[in-house]
Structures are given as structure tokens and as C-alpha cells.
Amino acid sequence: MITALFALACASSPTDTSGDTSADTGDTADTGTDTADVLAAELVDARADWDACGLESYTFVLQYQCFCPAEMTGPATITVEAGAVVAATYVGNGEPVDESFTIRDVPALFGLVGDAIGRPADQITVTWDATCGYPTAAYFDYEIDADDEELGFTVTALGGG
Secondary structure, three states: OEEEEEEEOOOOOOOOOOOOOOOOOOEEEEOOHHHHHHHHHHHHHHHHHHHHHOOOOEEEEEEEEOOOOHHHHOOEEEEEEOOEEEEEEEOOOOOEOOOOOOOOOHHHHHHHHHHHHHOOOOEEEEEEOOOOOOEEEEEEEOOOOOOOOOEEEEEEEEEEO
8 A cells, every 4th residue: 555645834834755755655745736746646646546447346345534423434335336326334234324424436535535635635644555546545634723624534345346
């Protein structure tokens, strides 16, 4: 897996590229433009890897991390057939997810990462699957100085169906 951590700071911050780039893309703090460009390029590459895997039918477990009620966080098993979500059930009891749980397929998760880049979020952490490129974990802190607006998610147990 490849992990990238980007802290988008104020314009007066220097660039720090001292992270170990042998296993990941490093840690970067800068004005935001260069960092967002790097992460946007990673997103493009990850989407290309996803497309190359050719999964149109698959299942995975999605869990959100947020300051939210439990019914909104999951974990939930998402089933996608021919590119469309056909089922979303809670892992613990097999019941359909509550209407407050945001059901996303993998392309929508890429969109969520893209949205955080475009805002830009103050902090974005993404771990990409090394084979198929989908985000296995992501965390967005949209405003460092604000409480309870952070959002994260994990994707586990992705398999073709």
C-alpha cells in the first residue's frame, strides 16, 4: 500500500519534503498548490489503476470515521453489480443501512478524495491499494481549527463478485 499525507498550510509556510519517499510519497507542507497538484496526480494514477483492474462487480466493507451517530458510520457491506450499487447492509446484523448512511461505490470514494483536494481541505491523508489503486483509507480535516468537520473512511475486504 502507498500512503500520502498532505497538510495544506498557509502561504508563508516553507516546503518540507523530508519524508521517507522510499515507501510512500512523503510528507509535504507548503502553500497548498503544489501539494494539491501532487495529490491530484496521485488520484489520476489511482483511478487509472482502478480502471485497469476492470472490476464492475464487487463487494467491500465501508466504514466512516466522523463525529456522527453509529448508523451513519457502519461498517457496511456494499455490493456493486455492473457498476451500480445493488445492496448496502450493516456488517453486524445484515440489515439494510439506515437512510442516513451515505452509500458510495469505489468511483464515488475517488470523488470524495477529489472533492477534498478541490476545496482544499487543510489536511488530507490517503492510503491507496497497491494493486487496484482504490483508496483503502482516507482522512480529511477540512479546517484544522474547527471541531467535528473531519471525515474519514476505510475500505476493507474488497473482492470481485
